[in-house]
Amino acid sequence: xxxxxxxxxxxxxxxxxxxxxxxxxxxxxxxxxxxxxxxxxxxxxxxxxxxxxxxxxxxxxxxxxxxxxxxxxxxxxxxxxxxxxxxxxxxxxxxxxxxxxxxxxxxxxxxxxxxxxxxxxxxxxxxxxxxxxxxxxxxxxxxxxxxxxxxxxxxxxxxxxxxxxxxxxxxxxxxxxxxxxxxxxxxxxxxxxxxxxxxxxxxxxxxxxxxxxxxxxxxxxxxxxxxxxxxxxxxxxxxxxxxxxxxxxxxxxxxxxxxxxxxxxxxxxxxxxxxxxxxxxxxxxxxxxxxxxxxxxxxxxxxxxxxxxxxxxxxxxxxxxxxxxxxxxxxxxxxxxxxxxxxxxxxxxxxxxxxxxxxxxxxxxxxxxxxxxxxxxxxxxxxxxxxxxxxxxxxxxxxxxxxxxxxxxxxxxxxxxxxxxxxxxxxxxxxxxxxxxxxxxxxxxxxxxxxxxxxxxxxxxxxxxxxxxxxxxxxxxxxxxxxxxxx
Amino acid sequence: xxxxxxxxxxxxxxxxxxxxxxxxxxxxxxxxxxxxxxxxxxxxxxxxxxxxxxxxxxxxxxxxxxxxxxxxxxxxxxxxxxxxxxxxxxxxxxxxxxxxxxxxxxxxxxxxxxxxxxxxxxxxx
Numbered sequence: 001x002x003x004x005x006x007x008x009x010x011x012x013x014x015x016x017x018x019x020x021x022x023x024x025x026x027x028x029x030x031x032x033x034x035x036x037x038x039x040x041x042x043x044x045x046x047x048x049x050x051x052x053x054x055x056x057x058x059x060x061x062x063x064x065x066x067x068x069x070x071x072x073x074x075x076x077x078x079x080x081x082x083x084x085x086x087x088x089x090x091x092x093x094x095x096x097x098x099x100x101x102x103x104x105x106x107x108x109x110x111x112x113x114x115x116x117x118x119x120x121x122x123x124x125x126x127x128x129x130x131x132x133x134x135x136x137x138x139x140x141x142x143x144x145x146x147x148x149x150x151x152x153x154x155x156x157x158x159x160x161x162x163x164x165x166x167x168x169x170x171x172x173x174x175x176x177x178x179x180x181x182x183x184x185x186x187x188x189x190x191x192x193x194x195x196x197x198x199x200x201x202x203x204x205x206x207x208x209x210x211x212x213x214x215x216x217x218x219x220x221x222x223x224x225x226x227x228x229x230x231x232x233x234x235x236x237x238x239x240x241x242x243x244x245x246x247x248x249x250x251x252x253x254x255x256x257x258x259x260x261x262x263x264x265x266x267x268x269x270x271x272x273x274x275x276x277x278x279x280x281x282x283x284x285x286x287x288x289x290x291x292x293x294x295x296x297x298x299x300x301x302x303x304x305x306x307x308x309x310x311x312x313x314x315x316x317x318x319x320x321x322x323x324x325x326x327x328x329x330x331x332x333x334x335x336x337x338x339x340x341x342x343x344x345x346x347x348x349x350x351x352x353x354x355x356x357x358x359x360x361x362x363x364x365x366x367x368x369x370x371x372x373x374x375x376x377x378x379x380x381x382x383x384x385x386x387x388x389x390x391x392x393x394x395x396x397x398x399x400x401x402x403x404x405x406x407x408x409x410x411x412x413x414x415x416x417x418x419x420x421x422x423x424x425x426x427x428x429x430x431x432x433x434x435x436x437x438x439x440x441x442x443x444x445x446x447x448x449x450x451x452x453x454x455x456x457x458x459x460x461x462x463x464x465x466x467x468x469x470x471x472x473x474x475x476x477x478x479x480x481x482x483x484x485x486x487x
Numbered sequence: 488x489x490x491x492x493x494x495x496x497x498x499x500x501x502x503x504x505x506x507x508x509x510x511x512x513x514x515x516x517x518x519x520x521x522x523x524x525x526x527x528x529x530x531x532x533x534x535x536x537x538x539x540x541x542x543x544x545x546x547x548x549x550x551x552x553x554x555x556x557x558x559x560x561x562x563x564x565x566x567x568x569x570x571x572x573x574x575x576x577x578x579x580x581x582x583x584x585x586x587x588x589x590x591x592x593x594x595x596x597x598x599x600x601x602x603x604x605x606x607x608x609x610x611x612x
Contacts, residue, residue: 138572154590161583179536
C-alpha cells in the first residue's frame with residue numbers, strides 16, 4: 001500500500017515522455033491520473049494509520065534492520081497528505097501556466113521531471129532507511145535542478161547551477177554523516193540506529209555524524225546563512241515549479257531534519273549531550289528577522305515571496321530547536337500551513353505573470369480592478385502569512401509562542417511579533433499597489449483561466465478552513481509529537 | 488603524531504581529497520572546474536566508505552570455505568548507488584553548462600554575473 005505512493009509517480013514519470021511522443025496532451029492527462037491515484041492511496045493509508053497506528057512495507061519481505069523499510073506513522077502522515085494534495089494542484093495548475101512558459105517540444109519532459117520530483121519527495125517522507133533518504137534527496141534535487149533550468153528567462157540557468165553546486169555539497173555532507181553513523185552502529189534503519197546510538201553518545205564519531213547531517217540538511221532547507229541559492233531558484237523557475245519548490249521542497253528537508261534530530265538521535269542528545277538546540281534557537285531567530293528584512297527590499301514579487309520563505313523556514317526550525325511538545329507541534333503545524341500559504345501566493349504570482357507578463361511590484365498598479373478574484377485570494381493568503389486570527393498562520397505562530405513561554409525563552413516573543421509586523425508591511429506593499437494606486441490603462445477584467453484560479457481558490461479556502469476548524473491539523477500533529485517525544 | 492597519521496592514512500587521504508574538492512567548488516571561477524572539484528569531493532566520500540568496509544586480510548564476501556574473514560559488503564554496495572547519483576549530477580551539471588555557454592558565451596562565473604547584474608539594472612530602471 002505505501003509502496004504505491006512512491007511507485008506510481010515513478011511509473012508515471014517514465015510513461016509521460018513515451019506518451020508525450022504521440023500527443024503532448026497525453027502527458028498532462030497521465031500525470032493528472034497519477035496524481036489522483038497517489039492522492040487516493042494516501043487517503044487509504046491515512047485511514048489505515050488512524051486505525052492501526054502504523055503502516056509499513058518491507059522490501060523483499062526482509063525484516064528490518066536487514067531489509068529496507070517504508071514506514072508511515074503519525075509524523076509523516078501529515079506531510080504525505082499535504083504533499084500529495086499539492087502534487088494534484090500543481091499538475092492542474094501547470095497545464096495552462098507551462099503551456100505559456102515552456103517550449104512545446106519540452107512539455108512532456110517537463111511533466112516527466114515534475115513526477116520524478118514528487119517521487120523523490122514522497123520517497124523522503126515514507127522511507128525508514130537513512131541511506132534511502134539520501135537517494136531520494138538526490139532524486140528530488142536532480143529533478144528540481146532541471147526543472148528550475150526550464151524557466152523562461154536565462155537567469156534561471158545560473159540559478160539552477162548555483163543550486164546544483166550548493167545542493168550537492170549539502171547532500172554529500174548528509175552522505176558523509178550517514179557513513180559515520182554506519183561506522184558507529186552498523187545499521188541503516190532509523191529505528192534500529194536510534195536504539196543502537198544511545199550507549200555511544202559520547203563518541204566523537206556520533207557527534208561528527210550529527211554535525212554533517214544537520215549541516216547538510218540545513219543547506220537543503222535554506223536556513224538563513226545557507227540560503228543563497230533559494231531566492232533566484234524560486235524567482236526564475238517556471239511558475240508552477242516555483243510554487244511546488246516553495247510548498248514542498250524545503251518543507252520535506254525540514255521534515256528530514258525533524259526525523260534526524262528526534263527519530264535517529266534523541267531529544268536527550270540534542271539538548272544535553274551537545275548544546276545544539278540552544279544555539280539553533282538563535283540561528284532560527286536570526287533567520288526569521290533576516291528573511292523578513294530582506295523581503296522588504298525586494299522589487300520582484302516572486303523574490304519577495306522567496307525571501308519571506310526564508311523567514312518562515314526560521315519559524316519551523318525555531319519550533320524544532322525549542323524542543324518541547326507545544327513548540328514542536330507548532331513547527332509541524334507551520335510546515336503544513338506554510339505549504340498551503342506559499343503554494344497559494346506563488347500560484348498567484350505565476351498567474352499575474354501569465355496574464356500580464358509583469359513581475360515587479362511597482363508595475364502592478366491597479367491590478368485589483370483587472371483581476372479582482374486573484375487579488376482577493378492574495379489578500380487572504382497574505383494575511384495568513386502575517387498570522388491574522390482565523391487563518392492558519394495564526395495557529396502555528398500561537399503554538400510557537402506558547403512553546404517559547406513554556407520553555408521560558410521570552411526573547412522569542414518580540415522577534416515573532418516584529419517579524420509578523422514586517423511581513424504585514426511587505427504584504428501590504430503589494431496590496432496597496434494593487435488596490436489603491438491608479439493603473440495607467442483601464443482595462444476590463446482579465447482573470448486567470450479557470451484551470452489556474454481553481455487551485456488557488458482551493459488552497460486559499462483551506463487556509464481559512466483550517467484556521468477556523470482546527471481539529472484535523474491539531475489531531476494529526478499531536479499524534480506526530482507523541483511519536484517524536486516518545487510517550 | 489606520525490603514528491596517528493600512518494595508522495589511519497586512508498581517512499587522512501579522503502579528508503585531503505575532500506578539502507581539495509570543496510576548495511575547488513567554492514573558489515574556482517570556471518564553471519567546469521567547479522564540477523571537477525565537485526567530483527573530487529564526491530570521490531573522496533566514496534573512498535571513505537570503501538575503506539570503512541575493508542577488513543584486514545579480508546576476502547571478498549562470497550560463499551567460500553576459505554572466506555573466514557571477509558570485508559563488509561554493505562558500504563561497497565551503498566557506494567555503487569552513490570556513484571550513480573554522482574554521475575547523474577555531473578551529467579546534469581555539464582548539460583547546464585552547455586546551455587549557459589550558449590546563452591552567455593562564457594563559462595567564467597564573474598563575467599556571467601556581470602552580464603546578469605547589468606540586465607537587472609536595466610529592468611529595474
